[in-house]
Amino acid sequence: GQQVMQIPQYQHVQEGEDFTTYCNSSTTLSNIQWYKQRPGGHPVFLIQLVKSGEVKKQKRLTFQFGEAKKNSSLHITATQTTDVGTYFCAGSQGGSEKLVFGKGTKLTVNP
Amino acid sequence: NAGVTQTPKFQVLKTGQSMTLQCAQDMNHEYMSWYRQDPGMGLRLIHYSVGAGITDQGEVPNGYNVSRSTTEDFPLRLLSAAPSQTSVYFCASSKPGQAQTQYFGPGTRLLVL
Numbered sequence: 184g185q186q187v188m189q190i191p192q193y194q195h196v197q198e199g200e201d202f203t204t205y206c207n208s209s210t211t212l213s214n215i216q217w218y219k220q221r222p223g224g225h226p227v228f229l230i231q232l233v234k235s236g237e238v239k240k241q242k243r244l245t246f247q248f249g250e251a252k253k254n255s256s257l258h259i260t261a262t263q264t265t266d267v268g269t270y271f272c273a274g275s276q277g278g279s280e281k282l283v284f285g286k287g288t289k290l291t292v293n294p
Numbered sequence: 295n296a297g298v299t300q301t302p303k304f305q306v307l308k309t310g311q312s313m314t315l316q317c318a319q320d321m322n323h324e325y326m327s328w329y330r331q332d333p334g335m336g337l338r339l340i341h342y343s344v345g346a347g348i349t350d351q352g353e354v355p356n357g358y359n360v361s362r363s364t365t366e367d368f369p370l371r372l373l374s375a376a377p378s379q380t381s382v383y384f385c386a387s388s389k390p391g392q393a394q395t396q397y398f399g400p401g402t403r404l405l406v407l
Binding site for chain 2: 189192216218224225226227228231271273280281282283284285286287
């Protein structure tokens, strides 16, 4: 079945450093979504990418979808303590509505 | 709008007990799903529903039952709880079709002794 791998599992940075998490699928995705889960909270939608090679920005966050639609990345520039949490990618395949989530990258930021 | 609500927030069960985790949404979303979250395992789909009267299995359905009698409600039933079902359970809803944002509830933390 469809698998979505996400690396790294953990990332610890100093405040102000950049951060990147990568997501890879075993199959071509029709779209990919990114979610953020704060400690003790629930996942919250950040963004969705649909087109091959698409790049979207939200302030300090940059999201990319690979040309083959099998991989994606989330890059945070100059991390802040408010960026702490676990970032998940989730993709769907073909005509399916089901989302398959990566295992997430837990980001901690040292002030 | 309350969004997606889940009850209870926290529950302790003994092995073999049964219980129902409640999930409701007031956004008129047709698609609803249940996930469990375990450390290092991400979010795994248990069951989902594309509309009232329609349910299907996800990645880890064993030990769980669901039903969807109304658009608003999607309860998850544990018929005979096992320690392996200790987890955080999230309900989510979305509009029908692909590439739709999933709205998650606050979660239910379940401990099975």
